[in-house]
Amino acid sequence: xxxxxxxxxxxxxxxxxxxxxxxxxxxxxxxxxxxxxxxxxxxxxxxxxxxxxxxxxxxxxxxxxxxxxxxxxxxxxxxxxxxxxxxxxxxxxxxxxxxxxxxxxxxxxxxxxxxxxxxxxxxxxxxxxxxxxxxxxxxxxxxxxxxxxxxxxxxxxxxxxxxxxxxxxxxxxxxxxx
Amino acid sequence: xxxxxxxxxxxxxxxxxxxxxxxxxxxxxxxxxxxxxxxxxxxxxxxxxxxxxxxxxxxxxxxxxxxxxxxxxxxxxxxxxxxxxxxxxxxxxxxxxxxxxxxxxxxxxxxxxxxxxxxxxxxxxxxxxxxxxxxxxxxxxxxxxxxxxxxxxxxxxxxxxxxxx
Numbered sequence: 001x002x003x004x005x006x007x008x009x010x011x012x013x014x015x016x017x018x019x020x021x022x023x024x025x026x027x028x029x030x031x032x033x034x035x036x037x038x039x040x041x042x043x044x045x046x047x048x049x050x051x052x053x054x055x056x057x058x059x060x061x062x063x064x065x066x067x068x069x070x071x072x073x074x075x076x077x078x079x080x081x082x083x084x085x086x087x088x089x090x091x092x093x094x095x096x097x098x099x100x101x102x103x104x105x106x107x108x109x110x111x112x113x114x115x116x117x118x119x120x121x122x123x124x125x126x127x128x129x130x131x132x133x134x135x136x137x138x139x140x141x142x143x144x145x146x147x148x149x150x151x152x153x154x155x156x157x158x159x160x161x162x163x164x165x166x167x168x169x170x171x172x173x174x175x176x177x178x
Numbered sequence: 179x180x181x182x183x184x185x186x187x188x189x190x191x192x193x194x195x196x197x198x199x200x201x202x203x204x205x206x207x208x209x210x211x212x213x214x215x216x217x218x219x220x221x222x223x224x225x226x227x228x229x230x231x232x233x234x235x236x237x238x239x240x241x242x243x244x245x246x247x248x249x250x251x252x253x254x255x256x257x258x259x260x261x262x263x264x265x266x267x268x269x270x271x272x273x274x275x276x277x278x279x280x281x282x283x284x285x286x287x288x289x290x291x292x293x294x295x296x297x298x299x300x301x302x303x304x305x306x307x308x309x310x311x312x313x314x315x316x317x318x319x320x321x322x323x324x325x326x327x328x329x330x331x332x333x334x335x336x337x338x339x340x341x342x343x
Contacts, residue, residue, distance in 0.1 A: 007210040007211055010210040011207055011210055014206060014207075014210075018198050018203070018206070019194070019195035019196065019197060019198060020195050022195065022196075022198055022202070023195040023196075036199070036202050039202070039206070040202070040205060040206060040209070043206050043209055044209050047209050047210060051210075102196070102199075103196045104195065104196055105193040105194060105195060105196050106193070106194045106195065106196050106197065107196075115189075116193060119189070119190070119193065134190070138187075138190045138191060139195055163183070166183045166186050166187055167183065169186050169190075170182050170183060170186055173186060174182060174186075
């Protein structure tokens with residue numbers, strides 16, 4: 001496999017999975033800029049580790065592994081940000097939010113756009129441990145077993161968290177329903 | 179799972195993650211264009227390390243020093259093992275021939291000599307008295323009864339302060 005065709009294979013793989021990876025990164029970070037930084041950093045690391053073709057074939061990293069890498073990168077990034085913020089606060093810097101309002105979901109109509117915005121805000125309100133399971137299950141298309149391995153929790157816990165996440169969303173989206 | 183939850187799940191499934199921002203896509207595609215690290219990987223496999231001449235000399239010198247060190251260490255071990263044997267012999271074998279044993283020692287007073295008066299730095303007068311002795315030592319060989327006698331003259335000088343008041 002030539003370097004050009006290898007690069008093409010990676011691009012194709014990224015076009016297939018990039019949106020869901022960014023969505024996961026958005027859920028794990030506090031801002032759009034952080035999410036993009038984390039995604040870039042993760043892809044760069046994976047590219048360096050996985051870009052050597054084995055037996056002349058393109059061997060993409062398993063999605064579960066990519067999510068783990070994203071998760072770890074987000075944690076590292078958050079630590080760095082915290083340290084930086086502390087430094088800036090000590091030196092009386094004003095930290096400006098450079099993020100624009102980003103749509104987490106594809107929308108084709110105004111109504112759909114509003115609904116997507118409501119769900120995005122609801123997702124941001126529920127506990128992070130529920131949100132990540134929900135994101136991995138619905139948009140990451142991982143099984144509970146894969147999620148459990150990814151988060152280092154039992155599969156039953158992953159399934160419970162998924163249910164709690166849906167329930168938490170229900171309470172936000174349909175507060176009057178029982 | 180109740181209907182509300184199923185409904186929410188359905189809604190979530192209907193939503194598709196938004197497309198990536200164009201600038202982000204471009205940046206990430208650039209990552210894939212850069213294949214320097216692949217070349218480096220292959221280059222590492224093929225890498226032959228040529229030592230410069232000075233390094234060759236250093237390596238030979240180091241080997242030589244190591245060899246000499248090992249040689250002397252072995253030699254030292256051998257010597258120390260010989261020493262051990264000798265010392266064991268000296269302890270185990272009883273004293274036999276030509277061994278003299280001290281049998282007598284005397285300290286004989288031979289006389290006293292007046293050394294006169296001395297004045298010390300702090301103006302105190304002293305009377306000097308020299309005592310003369312003869313120290314004799316006697317060794318005997320148990321085997322043949324031969325004797326060795328040694329006489330050494332010795333003397334001791336005393337300064338006795340004189341009362342002036």
